[in-house]
Every structure is written in structure tokens, then in C-alpha cells.
Amino acid sequence: MSWGESRTITLTVNGTSYTREVEVRFHLADVLRHELGLTGTHLGCEHGVCGACTVLINGRSARSCLMLAVQADGAEITTIEGIADIDGPHAGGLHPLQEAFREFHGLQCGFCTPGMLTTLIELLRDNPAPTEEEVRIAISGNLCRCTGYQGIVDAALATAKNLREATAPA
Amino acid sequence: MTGQIGARHPRLEDGPLLRGLGRFLDDIPAPGALHAAFVRSPHPNAAIERIDPSAALALPGVRAVVTLDDLRPHLARTRMPLGFRSSKLPPTVTASVLADGEVAFVGQAIAIVLAETRHLAEDGVAAVSIDYTTRPALVDCRDALLPNPPMVRADHPHAVVARFALGYGDTDAAFANAACVVHENLFQHRGGAHPIEPRGILARYDHAEENLSVWSSTQMPHELFYMACEVLGLDENRLKLATPEVGGGFGAKYAVYPEELAIIATARMLRREVKWVEDRREHFIGSIQERDQYWDVSLALDADGRIRGLRGSLIHDQGAYTMQDVNVAYNAGTAVAGPYLVPAFHLDIVAVQTNKTPVLTVRGAGYPQACFTMERLMDAAAARLGMDRAALRRHNLVPPEKMPYEKPLKARSGAPIWYDCGDYPACQDELLEAADWNGFAARQQVARAAGKYRGIGIAHGVKGTGRGPFESALVRVMPSGRVSVFTGAAVMGQGLATALAQVCADQLGVSPEKISVIAGDTRTITLGLGGFGSRQLVMAGSSVQLAAKAVAVKLRKMASHMIEADENDLVLTDGFVHVIGTPPAAGKTIGDIANVLRGSPGAGLPADIEPGSDAHVNFRSDQLAYANVCHIAEVEVDPETGGVDIIAYTAMQDSGVLINPLIVDGQVHGSIAHGIGNALFEWMGYDADGQPVTTNLADYLLAGATDVPRMRTLYRQTPSPLNPLGAKGVGEVSTVPVAAAIISAIEHALAPFGAHLAQAPISPAQILATLQAGGAAHGPA
Numbered sequence: 001m002s003w004g005e006s007r008t009i010t011l012t013v014n015g016t017s018y019t020r021e022v023e024v025r026f027h028l029a030d031v032l033r034h035e036l037g038l039t040g041t042h043l044g045c046e047h048g049v050c051g052a053c054t055v056l057i058n059g060r061s062a063r064s065c066l067m068l069a070v071q072a073d074g075a076e077i078t079t080i081e082g083i084a085d086i087d088g089p090h091a092g093g094l095h096p097l098q099e100a101f102r103e104f105h106g107l108q109c110g111f112c113t114p115g116m117l118t119t120l121i122e123l124l125r126d127n128p129a130p131t132e133e134e135v136r137i138a139i140s141g142n143l144c145r146c147t148g149y150q151g152i153v154d155a156a157l158a159t160a161k162n163l164r165e166a167t168a169p170a
Numbered sequence: 171m172t173g174q175i176g177a178r179h180p181r182l183e184d185g186p187l188l189r190g191l192g193r194f195l196d197d198i199p200a201p202g203a204l205h206a207a208f209v210r211s212p213h214p215n216a217a218i219e220r221i222d223p224s225a226a227l228a229l230p231g232v233r234a235v236v237t238l239d240d241l242r243p244h245l246a247r248t249r250m251p252l253g254f255r256s257s258k259l260p261p262t263v264t265a266s267v268l269a270d271g272e273v274a275f276v277g278q279a280i281a282i283v284l285a286e287t288r289h290l291a292e293d294g295v296a297a298v299s300i301d302y303t304t305r306p307a308l309v310d311c312r313d314a315l316l317p318n319p320p321m322v323r324a325d326h327p328h329a330v331v332a333r334f335a336l337g338y339g340d341t342d343a344a345f346a347n348a349a350c351v352v353h354e355n356l357f358q359h360r361g362g363a364h365p366i367e368p369r370g371i372l373a374r375y376d377h378a379e380e381n382l383s384v385w386s387s388t389q390m391p392h393e394l395f396y397m398a399c400e401v402l403g404l405d406e407n408r409l410k411l412a413t414p415e416v417g418g419g420f421g422a423k424y425a426v427y428p429e430e431l432a433i434i435a436t437a438r439m440l441r442r443e444v445k446w447v448e449d450r451r452e453h454f455i456g457s458i459q460e461r462d463q464y465w466d467v468s469l470a471l472d473a474d475g476r477i478r479g480l481r482g483s484l485i486h487d488q489g490a491y492t493m494q495d496v497n498v499a500y501n502a503g504t505a506v507a508g509p510y511l512v513p514a515f516h517l518d519i520v521a522v523q524t525n526k527t528p529v530l531t532v533r534g535a536g537y538p539q540a541c542f543t544m545e546r547l548m549d550a551a552a553a554r555l556g557m558d559r560a561a562l563r564r565h566n567l568v569p570p571e572k573m574p575y576e577k578p579l580k581a582r583s584g585a586p587i588w589y590d591c592g593d594y595p596a597c598q599d600e601l602l603e604a605a606d607w608n609g610f611a612a613r614q615q616v617a618r619a620a621g622k623y624r625g626i627g628i629a630h631g632v633k634g635t636g637r638g639p640f641e642s643a644l645v646r647v648m649p650s651g652r653v654s655v656f657t658g659a660a661v662m663g664q665g666l667a668t669a670l671a672q673v674c675a676d677q678l679g680v681s682p683e684k685i686s687v688i689a690g691d692t693r694t695i696t697l698g699l700g701g702f703g704s705r706q707l708v709m710a711g712s713s714v715q716l717a718a719k720a721v722a723v724k725l726r727k728m729a730s731h732m733i734e735a736d737e738n739d740l741v742l743t744d745g746f747v748h749v750i751g752t753p754p755a756a757g758k759t760i761g762d763i764a765n766v767l768r769g770s771p772g773a774g775l776p777a778d779i780e781p782g783s784d785a786h787v788n789f790r791s792d793q794l795a796y797a798n799v800c801h802i803a804e805v806e807v808d809p810e811t812g813g814v815d816i817i818a819y820t821a822m823q824d825s826g827v828l829i830n831p832l833i834v835d836g837q838v839h840g841s842i843a844h845g846i847g848n849a850l851f852e853w854m855g856y857d858a859d860g861q862p863v864t865t866n867l868a869d870y871l872l873a874g875a876t877d878v879p880r881m882r883t884l885y886r887q888t889p890s891p892l893n894p895l896g897a898k899g900v901g902e903v904s905t906v907p908v909a910a911a912i913i914s915a916i917e918h919a920l921a922p923f924g925a926h927l928a929q930a931p932i933s934p935a936q937i938l939a940t941l942q943a944g945g946a947a948h949g950p951a
């Protein structure tokens with residue numbers, strides 16, 4: 001049931017198309033989380049600073065708390081729930097970046113993790129050989145209160161290295 | 171599987187979290203729930219004359235507006251109980267479940283709007299009309315000590331919450347004949363806890379059974395359970411309380427809040443499911459903080475640098491209400507002397523009420539302020555005596571031959587402050603080597619030649635961990651061969667489930683993957699204290715180890731009947747109980763043994779067998795296990811901008827036996843990042859009228875990935891004699907010395923300008939102001 005002005009939108013999220021009537025004031029994270037049940041995208045501030053809500057919209061990272069759902073009409077969206085399938089299938093069912101987060105202890109409570117993963121997926125696509133400084137700058141808009149970032153940075157650097165080695169001509 | 175202790179085992183928690191399948195409070199499906207939004211006070215100090223909800227109730231989708239008067243008939247008491255039951259504070263120091271005729275800080279909850287969506291509830295909040303008579307606010311805690319300060323609130327009109335002195339020895343004599351006396355006036359402030367997941371609660375009312383099921387993002391599920399029963403007058407059998415995944419706590423969730431009880435009471439009154447999720451602005455104004463402390467302290471030393479005594483006073487901002495006790499001020503006061511031999515000590519402490527958000531423990535809980543105080547004095551003394559800062563410290567550290575070492579002070583529990591073990595000088599020696607302290611002058615010269623001002627700082631900390639009095643664990647082997655561990659400890663993102671599984675696996679000869687840790691669910695275990703004081707691995711871990719050991723004995727005894735062997739010849743390996751020296755598969759699986767021990771109707775059990783494959787232990791300890799740390803920070807400071815760049819950070823910690831060094835590293839890294847925030851960024855500001863001015867994460871800064879350097883961590887592992895694991899706590903310990911080490915390094919870098927820094931946090935603007943003032947910085951912006 002809709003309580004205010006609403007509009008019908010279509011989103012493709014993690015490869016599945018959804019058509020929903022949504023209130024125009026709902027931000028994208030509201031719709032992902034509460035209308036589509038994709039609660040892996042987290043809200044830490046709802047004012048665009050913490051980065052926990054970051055998703056990929058048509059391949060680019062964006063804060064789903066700062067975008068109205070109606071603005072995303074027609075977009076292709078990838079959330080944390082869809083990351084394992086990127087460039088997959090992968091052995092073990094997780095994207096190499098997810099595996100590296102586990103190996104290098106890149107998450108503790110896991111609340112910032114959806115935004116960290118989506119942001120770093122974008123970085124590794126744009127820059128397959130980032131320096132530590134570049135990784136830190138890439139996630140400088142994502143706050144983590146638990147890890148001190150070191151495990152996250154190490155996971156990203158190791159993933160970049162592994163992906164480079166996997167795709168290097170023999 | 172033995173050999174689990176000390177293994178860098180990847181965490182069992184990670185799988186669902188990495189896939190976005192973790193279930194946090196706001197992720198629990200609640201399609202029929204009413205959504206709550208709080209009407210909060212916009213005034214720091216006011217009497218409430220009238221609340222008019224009519225405009226809100228007329229809005230579409232708004233179902234109710236609830237005030238304290240509405241809840242009153244449904245509450246056994248309207249005022250919150252004090253969380254620390256042995257506190258001597260009067261009961262009026264706490265708040266009511268919702269405002270009772272007055273408000274005493276901006277953000278205090280007055281009423282709840284319940285609506286079909288959160289958006290509608292917030293619309294309703296804006297439409298509730300309240301008439302106030304405002305009163306002048308007491309904002310600066312020092313003003314509480316002036317004659318006739320503003321009254322913070324009418325129902326507890328005392329400016330001073332607690333005034334007490336701590337001490338021992340003859341400080342007058344220590345100072346009278348001292349060759350060197352240094353004095354500092356310090357301002358300290360640590361800001362909020364700021365887990366990235368704010369607080370939240372979901373209360374579900376079951377009509378058929380008249381039961382309440384509650385989920386809360388809390389560090390203390392059992393405390394919330396028992397307090398809810400007390401305040402609502404509930405039969406304990408009518409309430410179930412569990413924690414979902416918790417997105418960090420850091421102290422913010424180490425309290426039972428009025429909002430939580432108000433939501434539970436509302437769900438019961440309306441016979442509806444009710445959900446409230448805190449937003450970040452609410453976290454800034456409604457969740458506990460560690461705010462202003464003003465220290466006026468002196469240190470007396472002999473000419474050779476030996477400490478003779480420490481004395482001074484502390485004014486502590488407690489906020490408008492006290493939730494547990496004056497924990498932060500007490501911890502800070504008793505911890506000042508830290509790792510040093512201080513023969514005489516006297517500190518006068520006054521904790522005062524202000525018209526600001528209540529103060530309670532943030533990660534570190536007063537110990538960082540204690541450390542900063544002591545370490546600023548040590549730096550000042552080193553400068554006065556012309557001694558190397560590290561050498562002066564080493565000269566005064568409690569030496570290993572004096573361990574265990576008792577300080578003539580008492581911890582909050584009443585137990586003596588008793589350092590159980592550790593080699594503080596050895597920690598420092600190893601750290602100096604690793605951070606190349608002696609090579610610093612050369613590095614500094616190179617930097618100076620490039621026009622950069624580089625400095626190095628060192629700080630020591632000691633933190634009481636493993637706070638008692640006990641924690642619960644129930645270990646049960648299931649017929650499937652899996653093992654369940656139930657505990658009253660609270661899982662809040664630290665990796666506790668993995669660590670407990672490792673401890674259990676080590677005793678039962680299974681892999682940690684075979685173990686399910688079920689924490690913080692009052693249906694599965696009746697007692698529990700939860701997550702605070704870097705205690706859970708120490709306390710719950712010890713309970714798990716002892717319980718698992720007892721279960722292993724039961725399994726071996728039963729197996730001795732099943733495979734006709736002496737139980738003393740049996741061992742547990744890979745999920746089997748078998749005769750030592752034979753292949754495991756030649757024995758019986760622990761699942762098969764558990765299946766026999768669970769009994770079967772009418773069948774007999776051997777006479778010496780106690781039914782069941784479980785054991786329950788509440789490991790008890792009244793003594794804190796004291797972990798120690800020493801950190802070295804190296805920084806470059808830009809004297810034009812006041813900008814600080816942390817070039818290198820090296821940390822040594824002795825937390826006793828480490829169960830999982832991977833997790834420990836993560837805790838240390840996170841602690842240091844938090845400490846960097848406390849050194850450079852985190853300031854919860856209020857204007858002169860008592861209005862908060864930093865209520866978003868753009869105005870209030872947390873350390874980001876480019877602010878935190880690569881950290882190097884070193885460990886010594888001195889087993890604590892206080893628990894069977896030999897463990898000490900980890901989670902808060904490395905927060906303690908960070909601000910002290912960094913600000914020492916900044917001051918050192920700016921020594922050519924005669925800088926003297928006396929506050930934490932310190933911003934670039936404040937650093938510049940210090941330089942312009944020719945040295946001394948003191949006080950907030």
C-alpha cells in the first residue's frame with residue numbers, strides 16, 4: 001500500500017527485473033531493502049557520508065540513500081547480494097574480493113561491508129593495479145568503525161594481484 | 171581439533187555477511203509492524219506544559235501517539251533503574267521511560283509516533299505540538315561548580331552527581347621535597363561511540379500467548395531482558411529477548427535505554443508489533459557519549475626521574491542523566507597512574523550534571539583519558555629533566571619482578587586493582603627497537619631538510635579487562651555430531667563466535683566449523699552479562715573451555731561402555747572418541763554417543779552415567795586481568811596548515827594468550843583507528859545555549875581510510891593466572907594510548923616553535939592557534 005504520491009518504476013537488480021509502485025519520496029535503499037527484500041545494502045547515516053549504502057548503478061558506485069528510487073527507473077543495479085556472480089561463477093561461490101575479505105579479515109561487524117565491496121569492485125575494474133594509496137582514496141568515502149581499514153586494504157590489494165595473475169597471458 | 175588456540179582461523183561469521191545475508195535488526199521481516207519515530211526535545215532544558223498530538227493523529231497512516239501518561243498504567247515503575255546495581259547514587263539520577271514533565275537535553279525522547287511506515291511516523295513527529303517553558307541550560311561542566319549554577323532539571327536539582335577522592339600515600343610529603351614538579355591543565359573529550367549500525371529494537375506481541383518477543387541491537391541482552399521485566403512488571407516467562415547480528419557497539423549499546431523500554435511497553439499496550447531504528451542524527455543526540463573532562467594535575471619527581479607522587483583534580487561532564495554510575499570518571503581516576511610506580515596519589519573527582527546527552531562508556535571507558543593525563547605529565551617531566559621520554563618511562567614502569575602488583579585502589583567491583591602479570595619494560599624495549607626510536611633523530615633531520623616537521627611520541631597504557639563477576643556458557647554435543655555453544659555473552663561483530671568455537675573445538679576434537687555459537691538469546695540461557703570491559707573472550711571463553719572439558723569427560727565415560735575401554739585411554743579426535751593410538755574411525759562418533767546420552771524411552775543407561783551430553787559453566791572472576799600496551803607514533807605536521815600526517819604507527823600489546831591472532835589484529839587495528847579519531851577528529855560540539863552543533867558525519871569526523879596509516883602490531887603473550895585460558899581482553903586495550911602517543915608526537919614535531927599541547931582531540935585550527943599563541947593550547951574551539 002502506498003501512502004503518498006507514487007509512481008511505477010522498473011529496476012534490474014542483480015540481473016532480475018522488478019516492477020514496483022513506489023512512493024516518490026522513497027530513496028533507492030528503502031526500495032531495495034524494504035520493497036525488494038534485499039537487505040544486504042545497509043544504511044549507516046542516510047546523509048551520504050558513511051558509504052554503507054553504496055551500490056553499483058549501471059556499473060558506477062552510488063549512494064542509494066542519496067538517490068530517489070524513481071531516479072533509478074530503468075537502471076541496472078548491483079548490490080552486495082549480486083557480487084558473487086560478477087565475472088562468475090567463481091569457485092566457492094564467492095567473488096575473489098569476497099574471499100579475500102574473509103582471508104584478510106576485511107570485515108568485523110559487516111555493516112560497512114556492502115559499501116566497501118561495491119566500491120572496491122568498481123576500483124578494481126577501473127584500475128586493475130592500484131597502489132595502497134589508491135585503494136585508500138577509493139574507500140575514503142566509506143566509514144568503518146571496526147577494522148581500521150587495514151584488512152580491507154590488504155584484501156583489495158591481494159585481489160588485484162590475483163586477478164592480474166589470473167588474466168596475465170601465459 | 172586440538173591446536174586451535176593461537177590459530178589464525180578465518181571467521182565463521184563471514185559467509186553470510188559477505189553475501190549480504192546477515193540479519194541485522196532492521197533486516198528482520200516485520201510486515202505488520204507499526205513503525206516508531208520519537209518526538210525529541212529541541213530544548214536543552216525546559217518544562218513541558220502541554221503535548222497536543224491531534225494534528226499528528228489526523229495524518230494518514232499515523233495510528234497512535236504515545237506519551238508517558240499513556241504508558242503509566244502499563245508500567246510497574248516509570249523511572250529507569252540504575253544499571254549498576256551497587257551504585258550509591260540516588261534513584262533520581264536516572265531518566266524516565268519517556269519525559270516526565272520536563273526535558274534536560276536536546277534529543278530526550280518525549281513521545282512516540284506510531285505509523286504504517288517510518289516516513290509517516292516522521293511526518294507525525296513534525297506535527298506533534300508541544301508547549302515548553304524553556305530554562306537556561308548548564309552547558310559547560312565547569313559552570314556547575316560556580317555559585318548558583320543553572321538547574322539542570324527539577325527532579326534532581328543537584329549540580330553535582332558525585333564527588334569523591336581517590337588516593338593513597340602522602341602526596342604532601344612527595345611534593346614538598348621534590349626536585350622536579352610539573353603541572354598540566356588538560357581538556358579531554360572522546361565524542362560518541364558511532365557503530366556504523368545505529369541502535370534499534372523490534373517488539374512483537376503475540377495475541378494468542380500474550381507473549382512478547384523482542385530483538386534489540388544491544389551489547390547486553392540479558393540486562394535488557396531483566397530490566398524490561400522489572401519496569402513493565404512482566405512475568406519473566408512472557409518475554410523472549412534475542413540479539414540479531416549487531417553492527418558494532420563500542421559502548422553505545424552498553425546500556426538499557428529509555429527508548430528500548432518505551433518501545434516494548436508500547437507494543438504491549440497496543441498489542442501490536444512495533445519497530446524503531448535509530449537514525450544517525452538520533453545517535454548523535456540520543457546515544458551515550460564520553461564528553462568533556464578538565465584535569466588539573468601535577469607530578470613530582472626526584473632529580474633522577476623517579477616519580478614521587480601525583481595529585482590533582484578532575485571535573486567530569488556526566489550529562490543530564492546517569493544510566494549506570496559515574497563509570498567513566500571512576501575508571502579514569504583509578505587508572506591515571508597506569509603502568510607506573512607512583513608511591514603517592516591523590517585525585518579529587520567531581521562528576522556534574524549538564525544539559526547534554528548522558529555520558530557513559532565508549533570503547534576504552536575512561537582509560538584513554540587517564541593515559542593521556544599521565545603521559546602528558548611524563549613528557550613534561552622528561553622535558554624539564556632533560557631526559558629521553560622513553561628512558562624516563564622505563565625508569566618508572568612497574569618492573570616484572572614486582573608482578574603481581576597491587577595498586578592501593580579499588581576497581582568498580584570493589585576488588586583491588588591488581589596487575590596480574592606482564593613485563594612492561596620488555597614491551598617497551600621491543601617496541602623501541604621495532605619503531606627504531608633511536609634512529610629517529612636521523613629521520614627527523616632528513617625531513618627537516620625537506621622542510622617538514624617530524625615528531626615521534628610514545629605512550630603506555632594498562633587496561634583492566636575480563637570484567638566479572640561471571641559469564642555463562644552451555645556446551646552441548648548433538649546427535650548430528652554438531653556442537654552447540656549457548657552463551658550470555660553478546661556477539662557484536664568482534665568475531666567472538668569464531669573464538670569461542672576455537673576454544674570449544676580444542677577440547678572436543680572437532681573442527682570449529684562443526685560448532686554453532688548461539689549468543690545473547692534469553693530463551694537458550696538464563697544468565698548473561700554481555701559485551702563490555704573487553705571481557706567476553708576471557709569470561710565466556712573460560713566458561714566454554716571448562717564446559718567443553720566437562721562434556722569431553724561425559725563423552726569418554728559413555729564411550730567406555732560402548733567400546734569397552736578404560737575411559738582414561740580414550741581421546742577425542744576428528745569427531746570420534748577412540749582408544750589412544752588407534753585410528754579415530756575405530757571409535758564412536760560423538761554424535762552417536764550424544765544420541766545414547768540423550769536417552770531413549772524406557773531404555774536403561776549404565777549406572778555411573780549422568781544423562782545428557784552437555785555442561786553448563788558460569789566461570790567467575792572478581793579480578794580484572796590487566797592487559798598492557800605501548801605505542802609509538804611518528805607524524806609530520808605542517809606548521810602552515812596545522813595538518814597532521816601519521817607517517818608510522820607501531821603497537822605492542824600483551825593480552826595474554828591469543829586465541830585467534832587474525833581477529834586480535836583486527837581488534838587492535840580498529841582500536842587504533844578509534845584512537846586516531848580521539849586524537850585528531852572526534853568532537854561532539856554544543857553551542858553556548860546547549861544546542862548540539864555536530865549532528866552528522868560531515869561535521870563530526872570519524873577517521874577514514876586515508877587518515878589511518880598502515881599499522882604494525884607486535885605482541886607478547888604473558889599468560890594471565892586469572893583464568894584457565896591465560897587470556898586477557900583485547901577489544902578496547904589499544905584505544906588507550908593512541909591520543910597520548912599521537913599528541914606527544916605532534917608536540918615533538920612542533921618543538922622548534924615551543925608548542926605545548928594540552929588537549930585531545932586537537933584540530934588543525936587548534937594546532938595553528940597554539941603556534942600563534944606561542945605554545946600553549948587548551949580548551950575546545
Ligand code: FES
Binds near residue numbers: 049053064
Ligand atoms: S547510508 Fe548512505 S552514505 Fe550513509
Ligand code: FES
Binds near residue numbers: 111144145147366
Ligand atoms: S566491519 Fe563494522 S563497520 Fe566496518
